[in-house]
Amino acid sequence: MPVDETLATYSDWLYRSALGVYLFAVLLYAVEQAFARAPRKAEVMAGAGGPDVLTDAPKSELTRSERIGRMGAAMTVLGAVLHLGSLVMRGLSTGRAPWGNMYEYMSLLCLAAVVTWIVLMAKFPIRRLGVFVLPPILTLLFLGGTVLYAEAAPVQPALRSYWLAIHVSVISISSGMLLIPGVTSILYLLKDTNSDRFPKLPSADVLDRMSYRTTVLAFPLFTAGIILGAIWAEAAWGRFWGWDPKETVAFVTWVVYAAYLHARATAGWRGRGAAWINIVGFAVNVFNLFFINLVASGLHSYAGL
Amino acid sequence: MIAFLRNTWRGLTSMRTALTLLFLLALAAMPGALLPQLSLNAAKVDEYVAQRGWWGQLLLKLGFFEVYATPWFAAIYLLLFTSLVGCLLPRTWEYFKQMRAKPVLTPRNLSRMPHHAQAELDVTPDEVVAKAQKAMRGWRMETGEGTVSAERGFLRETGNLVFHFALLGLLVSFALGKMFNYEGQVIVQADGGQFCNGGIFNYDQFRPGLQVDGTDLTPFCVEIGKFTADYLDNGQPVGYQADIRYQSGDDLASNTWKPYTLQVNHPLRTEGDRLYLLGHGYTPTFTVTFPNGEKRTQGIQWLPTDQLTLASEGATKFDPPGVTDSETRRKNQIAVTGLLAPTPLLHGSILNSKFPALNNPMVAVDVYRGDLGVDDGRGQSIFSIDQKMVEQGRLAKVARKNLALGEEIALDDGTKVRFDAVNDWVSLQVSHDPTQGYVLAFAILIILGLGVSLTVKRRRVWVRATRLEDGRTLVEVGGLARTDQAGYGEEFTRLARAVLNEEKS
Numbered sequence: 001m002p003v004d005e006t007l008a009t010y011s012d013w014l015y016r017s018a019l020g021v022y023l024f025a026v027l028l029y030a031v032e033q034a035f036a037r038a039p040r041k042a043e044v045m046a047g048a049g050g051p052d053v054l055t056d057a058p059k060s061e062l063t064r065s066e067r068i069g070r071m072g073a074a075m076t077v078l079g080a081v082l083h084l085g086s087l088v089m090r091g092l093s094t095g096r097a098p099w100g101n102m103y104e105y106m107s108l109l110c111l112a113a114v115v116t117w118i119v120l121m122a123k124f125p126i127r128r129l130g131v132f133v134l135p136p137i138l139t140l141l142f143l144g145g146t147v148l149y150a151e152a153a154p155v156q157p158a159l160r161s162y163w164l165a166i167h168v169s170v171i172s173i174s175s176g177m178l179l180i181p182g183v184t185s186i187l188y189l190l191k192d193t194n195s196d197r198f199p200k201l202p203s204a205d206v207l208d209r210m211s212y213r214t215t216v217l218a219f220p221l222f223t224a225g226i227i228l229g230a231i232w233a234e235a236a237w238g239r240f241w242g243w244d245p246k247e248t249v250a251f252v253t254w255v256v257y258a259a260y261l262h263a264r265a266t267a268g269w270r271g272r273g274a275a276w277i278n279i280v281g282f283a284v285n286v287f288n289l290f291f292i293n294l295v296a297s298g299l300h301s302y303a304g305l
Numbered sequence: 306m307i308a309f310l311r312n313t314w315r316g317l318t319s320m321r322t323a324l325t326l327l328f329l330l331a332l333a334a335m336p337g338a339l340l341p342q343l344s345l346n347a348a349k350v351d352e353y354v355a356q357r358g359w360w361g362q363l364l365l366k367l368g369f370f371e372v373y374a375t376p377w378f379a380a381i382y383l384l385l386f387t388s389l390v391g392c393l394l395p396r397t398w399e400y401f402k403q404m405r406a407k408p409v410l411t412p413r414n415l416s417r418m419p420h421h422a423q424a425e426l427d428v429t430p431d432e433v434v435a436k437a438q439k440a441m442r443g444w445r446m447e448t449g450e451g452t453v454s455a456e457r458g459f460l461r462e463t464g465n466l467v468f469h470f471a472l473l474g475l476l477v478s479f480a481l482g483k484m485f486n487y488e489g490q491v492i493v494q495a496d497g498g499q500f501c502n503g504g505i506f507n508y509d510q511f512r513p514g515l516q517v518d519g520t521d522l523t524p525f526c527v528e529i530g531k532f533t534a535d536y537l538d539n540g541q542p543v544g545y546q547a548d549i550r551y552q553s554g555d556d557l558a559s560n561t562w563k564p565y566t567l568q569v570n571h572p573l574r575t576e577g578d579r580l581y582l583l584g585h586g587y588t589p590t591f592t593v594t595f596p597n598g599e600k601r602t603q604g605i606q607w608l609p610t611d612q613l614t615l616a617s618e619g620a621t622k623f624d625p626p627g628v629t630d631s632e633t634r635r636k637n638q639i640a641v642t643g644l645l646a647p648t649p650l651l652h653g654s655i656l657n658s659k660f661p662a663l664n665n666p667m668v669a670v671d672v673y674r675g676d677l678g679v680d681d682g683r684g685q686s687i688f689s690i691d692q693k694m695v696e697q698g699r700l701a702k703v704a705r706k707n708l709a710l711g712e713e714i715a716l717d718d719g720t721k722v723r724f725d726a727v728n729d730w731v732s733l734q735v736s737h738d739p740t741q742g743y744v745l746a747f748a749i750l751i752i753l754g755l756g757v758s759l760t761v762k763r764r765r766v767w768v769r770a771t772r773l774e775d776g777r778t779l780v781e782v783g784g785l786a787r788t789d790q791a792g793y794g795e796e797f798t799r800l801a802r803a804v805l806n807e808e809k810s
Contacts (some may be wrong), residue, residue, distance in 0.1 A: 157542050157543065220755045227749075235571070245339075249335075259328060271322075
């Protein structure tokens with residue numbers, strides 16, 4: 001299957017535009033975060049699991065910083081649309097699932113993270129946190145677009161399988177989703193340690209809930225991704241599980257997030273303990289992304305740089 | 306004594322211990338990804354150990370190069386699963402008891418609940434109860450005098466138990482698989498080479514499970530026909546395929562062959578065994594004409610040393626014909642070694658390969674004569690000569706030349722070596738794992754159980770309506786999510802809204 005160079009170029013342009021738009025969004029969030037007032041005590045109480053408020057609070061006028069924050073959110077959505085466009089163009093230009101090498105994999109992973117963030121923004125009053133959440137994703141995207149960049153090209157025989165579309169997408173989307181609770185868990189620890197020093201962060205309870213709900217959604221997906229990978233490995237490599245470095249670290253990641261879920265049901269480990277475990281999970285996840293693909297040599301190493 | 310055992314058991318099955326064991330498991334699995342492993346690349350382990358000195362030796366002794374076969378790794382997962390069983394048994398008992406239990410009666414003080422709302426309304430308690438019943442359709446409900454207690458999300462525990470039992474099942478099937486599986490690799494020449502799964506000795510490499518002695522392999526035979534590989538212009542492979550014929554089961558008795566196209570990602574599945582196409586390479590054929598005029602032709606696989614260009618190295622070994630005296634024979638053995646370039650690229654006389662497909666292939670050969678050392682009882686690689694023999698002067702390099710197809714090289718004693726042809730070989734793997742179907746079934750249950758247990762929330766709602774002295778009714782709603790509060794707030798708010806209004810239902 002020949003590569004359509006024009007579409008591949010469009011894809012690259014869209015990728016760069018998405019990066020620029022995300023960067024702009026971060027700046028807008030930063031402005032909002034810098035000029036926003038810390039919430040008054042009453043609002044803090046409401047967020048912290050006080051009595052549920054049944055009547056809607058009267059809609060107040062939007063302040064200037066809030067308007068800027070809304071622009072940031074809009075920019076994030078625009079960035080995600082461009083980002084998606086870049087992936088679609090890659091797919092069309094190569095005639096295969098656009099996650100066949102590390103650059104593409106990273107791109108999909110980051111898109112999943114951004115979309116997760118957009119959904120969370122819609123559900124929780126945490127828009128300003130974009131200033132903390134987007135930069136790690138931007139860093140990954142930047143590294144992906146520079147160091148790890150790979151020309152649009154067909155993949156090698158082992159990857160020519162419909163399992164590429166299934167296994168890699170599920171793993172990459174769930175890994176991307178898991179980046180978000182990592183960041184919110186760090187924020188949770190900050191807020192929980194010293195609430196007064198970080199008055200502009202949302203309540204620890206909100207941060208904890210965000211982390212949990214995202215993890216709980218991503219974890220079964222990640223599990224499914226591993227199992228789908230095992231099914232593919234059985235057809236491609238002759239065994240469904242062989243402790244290949246990538247398999248091993250995926251297993252470790254899985255165990256760490258399983259520990260997170262258990263910690264939330266264990267006295268003395270709720271809250272801070274669980275947050276730390278989630279951060280460990282985040283670290284292992286990123287380690288798996290870079291170290292295993294770039295340094296360790298294993299069956300998954302054909303990601304192609 | 307009993308107390309000690311009981312306390313140990315309680316300690317082992319506590320959540321805190323399970324958590325610690327999970328951590329240990331993650332930690333213990335990690336070296337397997339960071340250090341080379343014997344099961345994946347034994348040569349790399351040797352190199353690693355040699356480079357690290359005593360530290361490498363220590364790691365080797367402690368089993369760090371075969372993490373998943375060590376007692377300490379086994380100890381962790383066995384403890385973890387014991388802990389899991391200890392946790393699951395009482396929970397299963399509790400589960401069946403709870404299945405028949407009624408929702409808990411409305412507590413006295415609803416304002417203490419994590420979720421609480423109340424209002425004074427102009428309705429009768431009966432109307433409140435009716436409204437609550439309507440709002441909580443589908444819940445398990447218990448109605449009392451002016452109160453309703455309702456519960457929902459029992460499926461959470463079902464999913465959770467399914468998940469954990471499936472995890473146990475998966476481990477057991479996995480372990481059984483390791484007892485009865487086997488995996489063998491073999492190189493077979495294309496264009497007519499045959500392989501039969503008759504015994505261990507037909508394989509180049511064989512890894513049996515603990516209970517496999519190699520006498521009872523699934524009988525089947527394959528014959529490799531044409532092998533084709535497609536490449537992009539830059540040498541990147543696009544696809545490999547081998548046309549094969551095979552016979553298994555009843556076909557063996559009737560000697561019928563069935564055709565199959567073996568490809569990467571498309572193994573042949575027959576009689577519970579799988580046959581995989583792992584890789585391919587080239588077999589150069591050389592003809593040696595000895596001084597007495599006798600000819601010997603041999604083709605044996607050479608090993609690709611560059612995966613991109615398939616430049617291959619190897620050693621094709623010849624015995625002088627008609628020599629009965631072993632002493633004389635051992636002085637006149639011949640080995641043709643060197644580099645095979647499928648598509649040659651010459652820098653002066655230095656040969657290399659620039660493309661993996663065959664385009665006027667060339668070989669750069671070093672011909673050795675003397676004692677190959679193949680008779681001393683030690684095994685030696687088919688891809689190289691024994692360098693010790695060269696060092697001891699018992700094997701000497703007698704000629705060196707680049708040869709195109711059909712060209713030959715003459716040795717000082719009149720022996721001629723001709724480069725005849727190049728053919729393909731394929732490397733195959735046969736895998737046998739009788740329990741992998743069960744592993745898959747349990748894996749699917751794991752996903753289902755996990756999905757249910759993480760999306761369904763076990764939660765309770767209580768409503769109490771109390772007549773006040775002024776004729777109005779105080780309606781209180783309390784809510785409690787049993788396992789995790791996250792996300793319950795919205796639903797509770799919706800339910801409370803449905804109950805706390807003055808509309809007539």
